[in-house]
Amino acid sequence: MSTHSRHIQLMDTTLRDGEQTQGVAFTPMEKVSIAKALLQFLRVDRIEVASARVSEGEKEAVSLINQWARHEGFAERVEVLGFVDHTRSVDWIKSTGGSVINLLAKGSEKHCREQLGKTLEQHSADVLQTITYAHEQGLKINVYLEDWSNGYKDSREYVYGLMERLQQAPISHFMLPDTLGVMSPDEVFASFSDMCQRYPTLQFDFHPHNDYGLATANVMAAVRAGVSAVHCTVNCLGERAGNASIAEVAVVLRDKMAMELSVDESHLVRISEMVENFSGKRVAANAPIVGADVFTQTAGIHADGDQKGGLYKTKLGPERFSRIRSYALGKMSGKASLKKNLEQLELDLSEEDQKKVLARIVSIGDSKQTITTDDLPFIIADVLESKSYQHIKLLACSINSGLDLPSTVSIRVDVKGEKHQTTGAGSGGFDAFIDAIGKVLQHYDYTLPTLADFEIRIPKGGHTSALTECVITWDCGTELRKTRGVHVNQVFAGILATIKLINIQLHEKANSPQA
Numbered sequence: 001m002s003t004h005s006r007h008i009q010l011m012d013t014t015l016r017d018g019e020q021t022q023g024v025a026f027t028p029m030e031k032v033s034i035a036k037a038l039l040q041f042l043r044v045d046r047i048e049v050a051s052a053r054v055s056e057g058e059k060e061a062v063s064l065i066n067q068w069a070r071h072e073g074f075a076e077r078v079e080v081l082g083f084v085d086h087t088r089s090v091d092w093i094k095s096t097g098g099s100v101i102n103l104l105a106k107g108s109e110k111h112c113r114e115q116l117g118k119t120l121e122q123h124s125a126d127v128l129q130t131i132t133y134a135h136e137q138g139l140k141i142n143v144y145l146e147d148w149s150n151g152y153k154d155s156r157e158y159v160y161g162l163m164e165r166l167q168q169a170p171i172s173h174f175m176l177p178d179t180l181g182v183m184s185p186d187e188v189f190a191s192f193s194d195m196c197q198r199y200p201t202l203q204f205d206f207h208p209h210n211d212y213g214l215a216t217a218n219v220m221a222a223v224r225a226g227v228s229a230v231h232c233t234v235n236c237l238g239e240r241a242g243n244a245s246i247a248e249v250a251v252v253l254r255d256k257m258a259m260e261l262s263v264d265e266s267h268l269v270r271i272s273e274m275v276e277n278f279s280g281k282r283v284a285a286n287a288p289i290v291g292a293d294v295f296t297q298t299a300g301i302h303a304d305g306d307q308k309g310g311l312y313k314t315k316l317g318p319e320r321f322s323r324i325r326s327y328a329l330g331k332m333s334g335k336a337s338l339k340k341n342l343e344q345l346e347l348d349l350s351e352e353d354q355k356k357v358l359a360r361i362v363s364i365g366d367s368k369q370t371i372t373t374d375d376l377p378f379i380i381a382d383v384l385e386s387k388s389y390q391h392i393k394l395l396a397c398s399i400n401s402g403l404d405l406p407s408t409v410s411i412r413v414d415v416k417g418e419k420h421q422t423t424g425a426g427s428g429g430f431d432a433f434i435d436a437i438g439k440v441l442q443h444y445d446y447t448l449p450t451l452a453d454f455e456i457r458i459p460k461g462g463h464t465s466a467l468t469e470c471v472i473t474w475d476c477g478t479e480l481r482k483t484r485g486v487h488v489n490q491v492f493a494g495i496l497a498t499i500k501l502i503n504i505q506l507h508e509k510a511n512s513p514q515a
C-alpha cells in the first residue's frame with residue numbers, strides 16, 4: 001500500500017471503550033459535554049458513545065447526544081456498540097434516536113466456539129439476521145470482529161469464512177480489533193495488508209489496545225497497510241492498558257505519515273483536561289502532548305539552546321496545542337532558564353542580581369525542593385533585599401510540635417564567631433524559636449523587637465509544595481520594619497525573616513557611634 005497522503009478517519013471511543021477503564025463512569029451530562037467537544041471542537045470524524053442496553057442512564061445519555069447531533073447535522077457520526085441479539089440492540093439504538101450500530105461479531109473461531117457455543121455457519125447466520133433487521137430499521141451498520149488479532153493468527157480460515165459470508169451485506173466499516181493488545185507493528189502490517197488486498201472494496205478500521213505500549217505504533221502500521229479509519233480515545237483510556245491516545249495518533253499520522261485528518265489539534269489539551277476531570281483518571285505528567293510537564297525544559301543547556309536559534313525546537317511545538325514552553329527552576333537551571341522565566345514575568349534584573357537569584361535557586365533545588373515560576377517573585381524579593389551580613393548564622397534548628405502540646409526547639413547558632421547551642425519552648429514552633437534565640441542574644445545585650453504583624457503567603461498557583469513567604473513587621477520603637485523569609489516550611493520562613501532582622505540590627509549596633 002502506498003503511503004501517499006489520504007484522509008484517515010479518527011473514530012473516538014472514549015465514551016464506550018474509554019468508559020471500560022476500571023473505575024470510570026460518566027454521568028449523562030458529562031457524556032454529552034465530551035461528545036460535543038469531540039465533534040464540534042476537536043472535529044473527530046466519528047464517535048462511539050455507549051454499548052446498547054447497558055442501563056437507563058446510558059439510554060438518557062445516548063438520547064441527549066443523538067438529539068444534539070441530529071440538530072447539528074452530525075447524526076451519522078454518532079455510533080453505538082450493539083450485540084448479535086436479533087432485534088434488541090437495534091430497537092434500543094432506534095429508541096435513542098440513533099443512526100449507527102457497531103455490531104459485535106466474533107472474530108476468532110475460539111471466541112465463537114467457546115463463548116457462543118456456535119459454529120461459523122450458525123454465528124454468521126445470526127449476524128446476518130441482525131444486520132438485515134438493522135438495515136430494515138434504517139440504521140447504518142459497522143461490524144466489529146472481536147478478537148480478530150488472535151483469530152487471524154490461530155484460525156485464519158474462520159476469519160476468511162466470516163468475511164466471505166458478510167462481504168455482500170450492507171456494512172460500511174469492518175472494524176478489526178486487536179482486542180487483547182497483543183500485536184506488533186509487523187504483525188499489524190502483514191495482516192492488514194492481506195485483508196486490504198483480499199477485500200479491496202471494503203473499508204477497514206483498526207481498533208488497537210495498548211497492552212504492550214504499541215497502540216500508536218500499531219496504528220501507523222495499519223495505516224501503512226491501507227486502513228481508512230483508526231480508533232482512539234482521549235488520554236488513552238480504555239479496557240486494561242487502554243486504546244491508542246488520540247493526541248499521539250493525531251500528531252503521528254500528520255507528522256510522520258503526512259496523512260490528512262479532520263482534527264483540530266489546538267483542542268487536544270482542553271479535551272484531555274475535560275476527560276481527566278470527568279473520569280477522575282490523572283494524566284501522567286509526561287504523557288506526550290497533553291502531560292503537564294512535556295513542554296517544560298529542565299536543563300539550563302536546553303533553555304540556552306532555545307535562545308540561540310531555537311536549537312531544541314521540534315515540530316511538536318507547544319503553540320500548536322495552545323500551550324506555552326516553560327523553563328523549570330532547580331539545581332539544573334542555568335542563566336538562560338532564569339532569563340526565560342524573568343521574560344515571562346516581565347521582570348528586568350541586572351546581571352549581578354541574576355547571579356544572586358540563580359545561586360539561591362540552585363541551593364534551594366539542591367535540597368530537593370520544587371521551585372515553580374510562581375515561586376520566583378518570592379525568591380527574587382528575598383534575595384534582593386538580603387544583605388550579606390554574617391553577624392548571626394543559624395547552623396541547625398529542629399522543631400517539635402504536636403496537637404495540644406507545647407512546641408520545643410533546639411538550635412545551634414554562630415554569633416560573631418561564637419557557637420551557641422540551646423533549647424526553647426513555646427505555644428508554637430516560631431514562639432519556641434523566639435524563646436531559644438532570646439536566650440542566646442541576651443549575651444550580646446540585644447533584645448528582639450516585638451511583632452507588629454506576621455503574614456504568611458503562598459504564591460498564586462496555590463500548590464502545597466510551594467515556597468511560603470513570611471513577611472514580619474517589627475515594632476522597632478521609632479519605626480516599623482519589615483523583613484522577609486522564604487522557605488517551603490512556613491515556620492522556617494518566619495525564622496529566616498527573624499534572622500534577617502537580627503543581622504540588620506546587629507550590623508547597625510556594630511556601626512553606631514556608641515559601639
Ligand SMILES: CC(C)C(=O)C(=O)O
Binds near residue numbers: 017104146147179
Ligand atoms: C468490544 C470490542 C469491540 C472491543 O473493544 C475490542 O475487541 O477491543
